Amino acid sequence: MTYAHDMPTPEKAVRTDAGLASELRLSVMRLRRRLAAERHPDNPLSMGQLALLGALYRNGDQSVGELAARERVQPPSMTRTINCLADGGYVERRSHPSDGRQVVVALTDEGRAVLLADRARRDEWLSRRLAGLSAEERDVLRRATPILQRLAEAD
Amino acid sequence: MTYAHDMPTPEKAVRTDAGLASELRLSVMRLRRRLAAERHPDNPLSMGQLALLGALYRNGDQSVGELAARERVQPPSMTRTINCLADGGYVERRSHPSDGRQVVVALTDEGRAVLLADRARRDEWLSRRLAGLSAEERDVLRRATPILQRLAEAD
DNA sequence: CATAAGTCATTACCCTTGCTAAGTATTCCC
DNA sequence: GGGAATACTTAGCAAGGGTAATGACTTATG
Structure with a gap:
């Protein structure tokens, strides 16, 4: 698998401040969706x-x-x-x-x-x-x- | 300021696993909203x-x-x-x-x-x-x- | 002290973004 | 070759966010 650009893995990206910002934003978005989906049927x-x-x-x-x-x-x-x-x-x-x-x-x-x-x-x-x-x-x-x-x- | 129940501060709550779960959920929700609101007018x-x-x-x-x-x-x-x-x-x-x-x-x-x-x-x-x-x-x-x-x- | 300006909550309305259910096209398996 | 499974799309709904405008009350000003 090859890429036309420098491969921005999460592991590398998180080291810089801008990379940390991007990764943190992604994590927060996904986790929030995951948590919202976990709505138990009993929960009003x-x-x-x-x-x-x-x-x-x-x-x-x-x-x-x-x-x-x-x-x-x-x-x-x-x-x-x-x-x-x-x-x-x-x-x-x-x-x-x-x-x-x-x-x-x-x-x-x-x-x-x-x-x-x-x-x-x-x-x-x-x-x-x-x-x-x-x-x-x-x-x-x-x-x-x-x-x-x-x-x-x-x- | 007094409360009718044991005051559940974030500092105390985060020490237990259940407390950590609640606090983490709150943090994630709020930060996600904060980030979504930061939508710059130039951003398509x-x-x-x-x-x-x-x-x-x-x-x-x-x-x-x-x-x-x-x-x-x-x-x-x-x-x-x-x-x-x-x-x-x-x-x-x-x-x-x-x-x-x-x-x-x-x-x-x-x-x-x-x-x-x-x-x-x-x-x-x-x-x-x-x-x-x-x-x-x-x-x-x-x-x-x-x-x-x-x-x-x-x- | 009367009125203008500001503040707080609400109402009305719209948009985004998630979902499920159902439909269509393609592939897999017998 | 035909039925079951898979992948994506379409259609429609609901939750939850926003802005703009209204009403009630307070504060400041002349």
Whole structure:
């Protein structure tokens, strides 16, 4: 097999910063697709809904704008996700104590229960894959995860 | 700030395997959205199209099925992406030499040029972010990227 | 204190991109 | 040669992202 250009293998490409960027983008895209496809039939929540419940669980009640900014989504998209969850009774809209424009979103008891159950089922596949890695590889991911977070949060 | 439950910070959560799975999923989702949003107005290619051209550039001509499998997408989705790129003259469909069922997709000269130009622009943002990390953090990502790849490829 | 400007959430609408199901062409196997 | 399997495409649907415009409320200004 021959090529008309320098063969850009992933192994070489990842060494340069531009190559790392390309490879990282590919990996993230593919893994995300893989994870989205792993939607268990019992799971009532989409990945976006799960992320929203998770944000409320972790950070407590938040306004729509705060949630949208954290999840890197425009406010209308967040409104729609909230609507779905509110229809299911998983979150509640409350009025902001001092600013009537804002809407505070709060996790309900049912929402918390569904979050934990769904997350357990949904993480099953990924956890199993993680368990198949070496301890060292898991450690790399453990350290990489917050870095990926920070990249996503960057302006 | 108080919570009615044990506060699940990312720092604590990432230590367990299940926690790592959740956090990794969140990070991947957000970063992917962030990257997709970084679509420069000059860029004619979507992330999926860029990934396809990249696969052809890296691995040479491939059949539709091979491309779909590699990108973890169903064949019809790949067909559509190929249609878009073929309309733009970036890829060509060729007949397979020995199997009339298969369609071989090949990168055109124009496709290669567009790939490199688009990738340079698109990676600019991510490269800049990567440059803002410490050398050690970059190294973590460099080692994490192939692991993420493997996770995406797992059954 | 009245009004203009700004902010936050929502509504309405569109586009992209994934999927499944069904259809067509070709190859493989008996 | 004919039926089963394979490869791609077509058609249609749903999720989830976006922008633009509207409404409600707050803040700043004259």
